[in-house]
């Protein structure tokens with residue numbers, strides 16, 4: 179582990195985000211703004227076991243503050259309803275038995291109105307707590323900040339779950355009207371961003387917030403490698419499809435080929451072909467697939483097969499992090515309102531679109547860093563217990579809040595997952 183000088187540790191501490199009442203209100207309000215276009219019926223439905231109703235997201239993010247902040251901090255705290263403790267527990271077995279995830283869409287009660295009242299109750303208690311002078315510098319501030327970061331994670335899930343839900347409806351409803359797109363641009367150039375390898379420092383550097391799975395900072399030996407300067411485009415994915423990419427087992431991991439066969443995968447999720455060519459479902463309804471935009475809604479297995487077809491490979495998460503470290507977190511995030519990955523501008527030979535647009539699949543299994551210890555208590559269940567059978571994704575998407583991201587951020591999903599805003603950047607060895 180990298181030694182950290184006391185002074186730099188103190189300095190890093192001061193750079194951590196402080197969960198002020200304003201910051202709390204801003205993030206909580208952003209969740210509700212995302213739900214504003216929804217009817218109560220939209221908010222109640224669940225399209226698959228992996229997804230949750232918007233109403234459940236609204237309630238669960240409140241449950242997090244109630245369970246991990248208000249109950250332990252305020253001895254006189256009275257919950258609005260005792261039943262919510264089980265209904266809105268996601269997976270924290272240390273604090274009870276969660277209501278089964280595949281059945282969240284069956285919870286017609288509490289109503290959306292009651293869930294909104296639950297949020298108001300939690301917000302009132304949290305606002306009082308955040309204003310209390312006793313809060314000081316205590317450990318509780320870290321848990322409140324974790325609750326806000328958790329809420330931002332659910333903001334993205336709310337959108338990806340809703341997209342999956344609306345796609346099940348033959349009416350193909352729009353979540354909201356699309357933001358006007360720029361006129362068509364020429365296909366972006368490609369160049370390889372080379373790195374000579376060597377011993378690299380990986381993991382969070384101590385400045386600002388981080389999740390436990392980004393720590394501790396540690397050393398890695400990297401062989402020389404190169405990353406593509408940009409993301410794989412829809413046009414390139416069509417070439418893969420046209421070359422029999424989905425039917426040729428030589429490109430696929432065995433589990434991946436089985437998943438593709440079982441799922442009938444012939445194109446990215448949400449793609450449909452009609453007389454006018456390929457269309458795809460977006461949060462603004464069906465749209466023509468743009469050849470130059472980044473491909474999206476592909477699984478890790480598809481991404482891996484594409485990379486083999488392209489005579490390349492997926493990046494390691496360490497390679498991605500080394501090239502992203504020190505670069506500004508700029509790009510197409512939820513704040514742009516596009517809610518679709520898009521080709522904005524050609525930035526030449528430097529790696530670009532590292533942040534925003536699509537989460538980038540890596541070939542790295544989601545495992546603990548050397549020296550990792552999950553936090554003590556129930557919050558130790560937040561990340562550590564999922565370190566099996568998942569792959570790491572990096573960089574954030576067009577549905578991620580900009581302030582939520584950093585170079586060391588590790589997202590993770592099973593390699594079969596397709597409903598997240600996931601895409602591909604190629605890598606190769608330098609020999």
Ligand SMILES: [Fe+2]
Pocket residue numbers: 238268328332
């Ligand atoms: Fe959660």
